[in-house]
Amino acid sequence: MTRPGFVDIIGQLFCHVRLRGYTTSVHQQLRAWSLSWSEVDPGQNAFAWDDDEGDRLAALVAPMAPPAEADRMENFRFMREVTELLTARYGRWACGWDWSIHNGGPVGAWCCDAHSVGEAEETAARVVDCVLEWRDWLEDTAERFERLAPPPGADAEDRSWHLERAATRLVTAVVDRTQAEAGWYGLAETTLAWFLSSTGLGPEDAEKAVDAAIGGRFKSWAAPTPTLLDAVGEALAVSLTGRGSYRER
Numbered sequence: 001m002t003r004p005g006f007v008d009i010i011g012q013l014f015c016h017v018r019l020r021g022y023t024t025s026v027h028q029q030l031r032a033w034s035l036s037w038s039e040v041d042p043g044q045n046a047f048a049w050d051d052d053e054g055d056r057l058a059a060l061v062a063p064m065a066p067p068a069e070a071d072r073m074e075n076f077r078f079m080r081e082v083t084e085l086l087t088a089r090y091g092r093w094a095c096g097w098d099w100s101i102h103n104g105g106p107v108g109a110w111c112c113d114a115h116s117v118g119e120a121e122e123t124a125a126r127v128v129d130c131v132l133e134w135r136d137w138l139e140d141t142a143e144r145f146e147r148l149a150p151p152p153g154a155d156a157e158d159r160s161w162h163l164e165r166a167a168t169r170l171v172t173a174v175v176d177r178t179q180a181e182a183g184w185y186g187l188a189e190t191t192l193a194w195f196l197s198s199t200g201l202g203p204e205d206a207e208k209a210v211d212a213a214i215g216g217r218f219k220s221w222a223a224p225t226p227t228l229l230d231a232v233g234e235a236l237a238v239s240l241t242g243r244g245s246y247r248e249r
């Protein structure tokens with residue numbers, strides 16, 4: 001599976017220098033797109049949260065924030081340690097807290113280290129917002145999966161219709177959320193693979209099917225046309241069921 005567009009991001013980053021440090025730090029970390037659906041599914045990964053827990057988390061994060069004059073490596077160190085804290089406290093799913101819209105993810109409260117790591121208390125409050133936003137995105141995603149899953153006992157043609165409809169709706173939801181920013185298709189690929197896993201397909205087969213159906217046709221900073229969306233949905237459905245669907249979505 002193509003990972004969110006690090007190469008694409010480089011092109012965009014006239015205001016984000018020293019990308020090498022960023023990509024290095026990203027690759028060393030646990031990242032959401034490398035997790036399976038069972039590791040992120042809110043139905044299988046409980047999250048006990050209330051205002052007190054928000055205060056406790058902020059109080060833990062604030063002292064970890066780098067001093068004002070810190071360089072970017074310090075920012076990356078901070079973000080890595082926040083990820084470690086969150087995954088130890090809540091589970092591996094929480095590593096997606098900084099998958100920002102700026103990097104093709106669903107989280108709007110974070111941008112990048114340079115713009116989002118600042119004064120300690122403010123940064124800690126931002127981290128809390130990010131965790132909740134990421135969790136909300138996963139919960140919305142799980143609800144979509146349930147709504148869009150082929151019903152048990154559907155025949156091949158009916159299954160094909162459901163899979164095609166699911167693919168186009170899920171990708172549309174990702175495009176809406178990411179504004180088709182740099183590397184948005186990484187979230188689209190991940191979401192489709194998670195969806196197929198949620199319907200019982202093995203994670204590797206799911207990834208392969210999604211890669212083949214998209215065929216590299218989704219690009220950064222370009223929302224897919226309706227024609228392309230339909231083509232990807234149909235390719236996915238046909239590859240998994242051996243059948244086209246002959247009714248309108």
Ligand SMILES: [Zn+2]
Pocket residue numbers: 016102111112113114115116
């Ligand atoms: Zn930024």
